[in-house]
């Protein structure tokens with residue numbers, strides 16, 4: 252029986268979600284998926300770090316209080332975040348990288364991914380920064396070191412989008428896509444329709460674990476812009492940089508705008524899109540659009556996301572599901588590990 256040794260880098264909502272899944276389901280996975288997972292290290296700038304090559308108790312990790320330096324209270328733990336040691340020297344076969352998304356330069360997560368890949372360690376990540384900003388370099392690094400770099404959760408959380416489009420739609424000739432690609436902003440627009448203020452709706456999204464560390468990224472469209480770059484580069488073979496994508500958000504939409512839209516049978520949605528032009532170039536944008544309620548994306552509510560792929564052979568193919576959430580995103584990491592087991596498993 253294969254048992255993967257994993258190190259968790261960042262121990263916020265998503266990686267705690269993964270630890271919880273491991274605590275609850277590891278025994279079942281051995282039978283249903285053909286492998287188990289052992290956590291051999293965890294590091295977090297706020298909580299500190301811990302390494303145990305024989306394996307850590309996932310239940311005990313999940314129960315760790317969210318207090319500065321909390322790992323120092325566990326035997327062998329320290330209040331210091333020994334990121335490099337945990338990544339390179341905990342004996343892990345793979346790291347689950349889930350620190351904050353930095354939309355400007357992708358750091359320090361990109362460095363964490365580099366450290367792992369250069370050491371021959373697989374990377375699964377939900378962090379959008381490294382892929383949108385340094386994806387080509389990291390994929391090449393992974394290839395040269397014979398390991399995997401998987402990032403299904405970077406777009407639409409646990410809802411399968413990247414592998415689905417890359418594998419199941421291969422040959423269907425994807426020509427573009429448009430979608431609701433941010434859970435927080437869609438949640439905010441939905442709750443404002445119910446009468447909540449913008450600020451209260453953002454605060455709820457933070458509490459539910461949907462929002463970025465800085466929710467400005469969610470409401471100003473920067474998070475969707477990263478996702479548009481990831482999807483366009485992956486599926487349209489574009490070489491888009493973040494600066495190529497015109498971007499605006501939802502913060503200027505007032506309660507009156509929302510009420511007026513409802514009265515007119517329409518809904519505001521933050522839409523990320525990209526399409527291949529006749530000259531072969533790819534155009535992409537992020538903007539709030541007023542959609543008639545008959546539009547397929549108009550009825551997508553709350554933290555649910557949806558993306559519609561425009562294909563030459565099938566027409567529109569639309570996928571909808573959770574776009575954010577701790578357990579939902581942890582599932583994406585599991586799906587990456589399953590993909591690694593399928594391609595690299597012993």
Ligand SMILES: NC(=O)C1=CN([C@@H]2O[C@H](COP(=O)(O)OP(=O)(O)OC[C@H]3O[C@@H](n4cnc5c(N)ncnc54)[C@H](O)[C@@H]3O)[C@@H](O)[C@H]2O)C=CC1
Pocket residue numbers: 260261262263264265266294295296297298332334349350351352359377378379404405406408460461462463464574575576577580
């Ligand atoms: N929460 C969600 O619904 C989704 C999140 N993501 C992405 O997954 C990643 C993790 O998300 P969450 O767990 O919700 O965020 P979070 O903010 O709950 O957790 C991030 C953790 O990383 C730690 N951290 C920050 N800088 C660090 C550093 N330099 N070294 C070590 N640890 C560091 C923080 O202390 C925090 O505990 C983010 O990049 C986010 O954009 C992607 C899809 C959905």
Ligand SMILES: N[C@@H](CC=O)C(=O)O
Pocket residue numbers: 405407408432433434435436461462463469474574575576
């Ligand atoms: N903050 C993001 C999390 C997933 O990427 C969102 O709300 O969609």
